[in-house]
Amino acid sequence: MVFAGFGGQGVLFAGKVAAYAGLIEGKEISWLPSYGPEMRGGTANCSVCISDEPIGSPLITAPNYLIAMNLPSLERFIDGVEPGGTVILDSSLIDREIARGDITVHRVPSSRLAEENGLAGLSNMILVGKLFHELGFCTDEVLDEAMQKCIPPRKAAMLELNRRAVALGARQ
Amino acid sequence: MKVLMKGNEALGEAAIRAGCRHFFGYPITPQTELAAYMSKRMPKIGGTYLQAESEIAAVNMVLGASAAGVRAMTSSSSPGISLKSEGISYMAGSDLPALIINVQRGGPGLGGIQPSQADYWQATKATGHGDFQVLVFAPSTVQEMVDLVSGAFDAADRWRMPAMILADGMLGQMMEPVELPEEGGHTSIDKPWAASGHGGKREHNIINSLYLTPDKLEDLVVERYKRYEQVQAAEQRAEEYLCGDADVIIVAYGASSRVARSAVNKAREKGWKVGLLRPITLWPFPTDALKKAAGQAKAFLTVEMSMGQMVDDVKLAIDCRVPVHFFGRTGGMIPTPGEVLAEVEKLL
Numbered sequence: 323m324v325f326a327g328f329g330g331q332g333v334l335f336a337g338k339v340a341a342y343a344g345l346i347e348g349k350e351i352s353w354l355p356s357y358g359p360e361m362r363g364g365t366a367n368c369s370v371c372i373s374d375e376p377i378g379s380p381l382i383t384a385p386n387y388l389i390a391m392n393l394p395s396l397e398r399f400i401d402g403v404e405p406g407g408t409v410i411l412d413s414s415l416i417d418r419e420i421a422r423g424d425i426t427v428h429r430v431p432s433s434r435l436a437e438e439n440g441l442a443g444l445s446n447m448i449l450v451g452k453l454f455h456e457l458g459f460c461t462d463e464v465l466d467e468a469m470q471k472c473i474p475p476r477k478a479a480m481l482e483l484n485r486r487a488v489a490l491g492a493r494q
Numbered sequence: 495m496k497v498l499m500k501g502n503e504a505l506g507e508a509a510i511r512a513g514c515r516h517f518f519g520y521p522i523t524p525q526t527e528l529a530a531y532m533s534k535r536m537p538k539i540g541g542t543y544l545q546a547e548s549e550i551a552a553v554n555m556v557l558g559a560s561a562a563g564v565r566a567m568t569s570s571s572s573p574g575i576s577l578k579s580e581g582i583s584y585m586a587g588s589d590l591p592a593l594i595i596n597v598q599r600g601g602p603g604l605g606g607i608q609p610s611q612a613d614y615w616q617a618t619k620a621t622g623h624g625d626f627q628v629l630v631f632a633p634s635t636v637q638e639m640v641d642l643v644s645g646a647f648d649a650a651d652r653w654r655m656p657a658m659i660l661a662d663g664m665l666g667q668m669m670e671p672v673e674l675p676e677e678g679g680h681t682s683i684d685k686p687w688a689a690s691g692h693g694g695k696r697e698h699n700i701i702n703s704l705y706l707t708p709d710k711l712e713d714l715v716v717e718r719y720k721r722y723e724q725v726q727a728a729e730q731r732a733e734e735y736l737c738g739d740a741d742v743i744i745v746a747y748g749a750s751s752r753v754a755r756s757a758v759n760k761a762r763e764k765g766w767k768v769g770l771l772r773p774i775t776l777w778p779f780p781t782d783a784l785k786k787a788a789g790q791a792k793a794f795l796t797v798e799m800s801m802g803q804m805v806d807d808v809k810l811a812i813d814c815r816v817p818v819h820f821f822g823r824t825g826g827m828i829p830t831p832g833e834v835l836a837e838v839e840k841l842l
């Protein structure tokens with residue numbers, strides 16, 4: 323799966339939570355970020371592989387799942403999505419028709435939902451909630467444990483907000 | 495339970511658990527997380543983290559620490575390793591062990607910051623001036639980065655020569671689950687040659703790389719090369735993947751070997767007999783494994799993130815008995831399994 327958006331939207335963190343959930347489930351996993359100047363205000367993305375087999379190339383060019391948090395990211399990756407794949411996008415920031423009929427598209431107004439629900443900055447986790455709801459590959463408890471692993475102790479207060487964001491996303 | 499770690503951070507923690515308490519570095523992308531990790535960890539465990547004024551200073555601090563008999567390391571990325579090459583040559587000329595980590599990026603010059611394998615020649619042929627070699631290890635996963643760090647320190651101590659871990663930006667930046675070795679479980683050997691204080695109980699040790707008498711210097715170099723022969727016999731390592739019946743064997747190390755492995759799996763799905771031979775040591779080059787594979791394969795294909803720097807080593811290892819082809823991307827581009835598969839198809 324590919325998580326992509328502006329630098330600062332938390333795409334790397336969202337990918338890390340997904341990776342940890344895979345790890346807890348006993349899968350082979352890899353997490354590869356984009357790095358460098360493109361992250362400063364440009365587009366940031368990460369490739370997360372979750373597999374039963376050892377992972378070869380961790381760089382994903384044809385994702386099964388694309389989580390797009392802005393238009394440039396959607397445009398960069400949409401053509402590569404595997405036929406039968408799934409796109410989850412922030413429809414409050416992306417207003418574009420998707421011409422492909424061979425993929426499933428979920429439009430979640432995650433930025434607006436985050437703002438309206440006192441979850442500023444957690445648009446990413448609303449989309450993670452939707453992703454895991456669609457994936458169905460692990461229990462809510464596993465996802466919760468993954469969040470606990472990814473949120474450092476000094477930011478423990480954020481855990482509850484992340485939980486709310488994920489739960490909100492799952493209902494979309 | 496396994497933990498998720500970035501390759502750069504895993505290298506740092508593995509070095510600490512291998513008994514390294516002296517790190518001297520200088521920041522450079524895509525290696526900086528390693529230095530940052532050491533700056534957090536070393537003060538907590540009574541170690542030394544020092545950000546030097548330059549790469550050249552850092553590598554010479556490693557030389558000094560190693561001369562005093564402790565495990566010492568530095569890390570950098572391609573342009574920084576070029577700056578360190580003087581110190582690496584001095585360490586080789588002084589028979590000093592050390593660990594140097596290169597998280598490669600695109601070159602030449604300042605190049606770029608994306609992953610590359612274009613320092614293969616530098617690492618295996620000319621890490622600095624003069625007649626010498628360094629041990630070169632090429633991990634392909636974050637777990638293997640951890641495993642090779644202690645092995646590299648041990649081998650450097652055993653053979654009294656610098657060791658390099660040749661990684662790249664992909665491996666340094668990516669996270670994978672790792673199992674770390676127990677703390678305090680590392681091995682250490684006596685270093686009677688170290689300049690670590692003798693309390694008047696023995697002759698003082700001199701650590702030096704300057705020999706103005708040619709025949710004396712020649713003797714030392716020849717002696718060192720006899721040791722290199724032993725290293726070549728003892729330290730070659732490679733992994734074979736589905737090579738047993740393979741018509742085409744891909745030779746690839748590090749990040750590009752991961753891409754190659756994906757390509758081999760796709761090839762096998764199509765019923766093509768393709769295997770992967772992955773050098774784990776680049777010096778000594780795993781000549782024995784390649785010779786063996788050359789009896790089986792009809793062709794080799796090296797897959798590299800460079801312009802083909804490993805091709806000649808493969809040809810030499812197999813005495814050019816079968817054709818050696820090349821596919822690579824460079825400048826920070828990462829080949830895709832599909833691209834590799836298309837090259838393989840041409841050879842079937």
